[in-house]
Amino acid sequence: MAQLSSDQFAFGGQLLSIEDALDRVAAGLPPVAGTESVPLLDADGRVLAADIAAPVSLPPFFNSAVDGYAVRFADLAASGETRLPVSGRVPAGAAAGATAGGVAVRIFTGAPMPEGCDTVFMQEDVRLDGETIILPQGLSAGANCRPAGEDLPRGAQALSSGRVMTPETIALAAALGLTHVTVRRRVRVAVFSTGNEIVSPGTPLGPAQLYDSNRFTMQALLRRLGADITDLGILPDDRAAIAAALSAAAGGHDLILTSGGVSTGEEDHVKAAVEAVGSLTFWRLAIKPGRPVAMGVIPAPGGAEQAAFIGLPGNPVAVFVTFAHVVRPFLTVLAGAKPERPMALPVRAAFPYKKKAGRREYVRVALRRGADGVMEAVKHPRDGAGVITSLTETDGLVELPEPVERVAPGETVAFLSYALLR
Numbered sequence: 001m002a003q004l005s006s007d008q009f010a011f012g013g014q015l016l017s018i019e020d021a022l023d024r025v026a027a028g029l030p031p032v033a034g035t036e037s038v039p040l041l042d043a044d045g046r047v048l049a050a051d052i053a054a055p056v057s058l059p060p061f062f063n064s065a066v067d068g069y070a071v072r073f074a075d076l077a078a079s080g081e082t083r084l085p086v087s088g089r090v091p092a093g094a095a096a097g098a099t100a101g102g103v104a105v106r107i108f109t110g111a112p113m114p115e116g117c118d119t120v121f122m123q124e125d126v127r128l129d130g131e132t133i134i135l136p137q138g139l140s141a142g143a144n145c146r147p148a149g150e151d152l153p154r155g156a157q158a159l160s161s162g163r164v165m166t167p168e169t170i171a172l173a174a175a176l177g178l179t180h181v182t183v184r185r186r187v188r189v190a191v192f193s194t195g196n197e198i199v200s201p202g203t204p205l206g207p208a209q210l211y212d213s214n215r216f217t218m219q220a221l222l223r224r225l226g227a228d229i230t231d232l233g234i235l236p237d238d239r240a241a242i243a244a245a246l247s248a249a250a251g252g253h254d255l256i257l258t259s260g261g262v263s264t265g266e267e268d269h270v271k272a273a274v275e276a277v278g279s280l281t282f283w284r285l286a287i288k289p290g291r292p293v294a295m296g297v298i299p300a301p302g303g304a305e306q307a308a309f310i311g312l313p314g315n316p317v318a319v320f321v322t323f324a325h326v327v328r329p330f331l332t333v334l335a336g337a338k339p340e341r342p343m344a345l346p347v348r349a350a351f352p353y354k355k356k357a358g359r360r361e362y363v364r365v366a367l368r369r370g371a372d373g374v375m376e377a378v379k380h381p382r383d384g385a386g387v388i389t390s391l392t393e394t395d396g397l398v399e400l401p402e403p404v405e406r407v408a409p410g411e412t413v414a415f416l417s418y419a420l421l422r
């Protein structure tokens with residue numbers, strides 16, 4: 001399980017910047033240790049546990065990139081057209097043969113280059129005159145063919161440990177002939193919602209109750225990150241019950257993730273519960289929405305294992321935003337991958353905005369093309385941290401750095417698509 005020290009998060013009562021929080025996490029958090037070999041298709045989203053060197057060259061042999069005629073460049077006239085007799089035909093998958101030069105060989109895309117040939121004319125660019133081909137001038141040596149190993153030579157590093165497998169990296173591994181790759185085991189995450197007012201979808205809704213959306217948000221996001229999830233349901237606003245459940249969940253999990261109950265009210269018991277059974281090390285981040293985010297370490301009964309703890313605030317939009325900016329990078333490190341900041345794109349703000357300096361704010365926006373064709377961001381009309389439709393009706397978040405106090409329409413702002421955050 002995660003070997004976190006409580007000092008790792010130690011911080012006074014001030015707001016902690018997201019970068020400082022993540023630096024602390026990245027500095028002291030060892031990735032999960034176990035590895036397994038998985039079939040290539042099952043590797044999507046998993047983290048490579050070892051470097052992969054190319055066992056074969058890619059492409060494995062010198063071949064034509066087009067359907068056409070293979071020639072020896074030295075046979076081409078220095079100026080004007082060249083006439084060569086056509087001799088031989090090499091379809092893909094056939095043996096290449098060799099020429100002594102002075103001929104053009106009919107060849108097809110992916111077919112091996114005949115020994116002695118080094119250049120290919122596309123069939124659209126030539127004229128046939130009986131058994132003779134007329135080649136235009138101007139093609140450069142080596143045109144339209146692919147040398148062995150031009151993509152990756154045998155023995156070169158193809159993928160490095162820590163790389164998250166994707167359809168692109170799966171394509172590369174398959175092209176190298178691999179059937180399996182070695183990946184780190186999945187991060188085991190226990191998920192709770194908290195709150196006396198929260199009930200699971202599928203149960204009747206009583207007065208003053210609402211359906212649990214956060215446990216679904218968290219799990220849907222965790223699934224995309226390849227976590228092994230245990231859904232532990234909803235905990236009441238009761239310190240002893242929360243403490244007991246957290247302690248029990250610490251065995252067999254790397255991370256315990258909760259929502260709700262981390263704010264300052266006397267009905268917010270998560271913080272105290274963590275302190276009762278483990279250590280709570282920082283809990284206020286300079287981020288909006290989502291300032292109350294608790295982190296800590298919870299030992300399992302017996303003390304041999306421990307789990308990291310992250311308590312997200314209860315408001316559904318805060319859950320989404322803090323997951324993206326805190327849980328996601330944390331899980332990335334725990335899973336053995338390199339944390340990467342999602343790349344924000346510049347867009348034009350189509351809204352005015354005021355904020356307090358000192359916190360990083362994320363504004364929910366929809367994108368549209370302005371009259372001049374430039375992409376612009378339109379702020380959702382409702383910005384309450386509980387308004388879930390403000391997420392479903394927008395495309396992403398505009399990130400306003402800590403020092404910013406106002407945004408005027410027309411200014412360039414940093415846009416983070418939801419696609420990058422989940």
Ligand SMILES: Nc1nc2c(c(=O)[nH]1)N[C@H]1C(S)=C(S)[C@@H](COP(=O)(O)OP(=O)(O)OC[C@H]3O[C@@H](n4cnc5c(N)ncnc54)[C@H](O)[C@@H]3O)O[C@H]1N2
Nearest residue numbers: 193195211212213214215260261262263268313314315318
């Ligand atoms: N006096 C203060 N009050 C609040 C502060 C503050 O600093 N001082 N912070 C506000 C902010 S910001 C947020 S965010 C919330 C976070 O508080 P908690 O983490 O303690 O969250 P709860 O009070 O439990 O719930 C907040 C809100 O979210 C709803 N909720 C909770 N869980 C779920 C769930 N699983 N699915 C759907 N909705 C959920 C809950 O009913 C509340 O409406 O505190 C502010 N208050």
Ligand code: MOO
Nearest residue numbers: 289290291318385
């Ligand atoms: O975390 Mo609260 O949602 O900032 O509004």
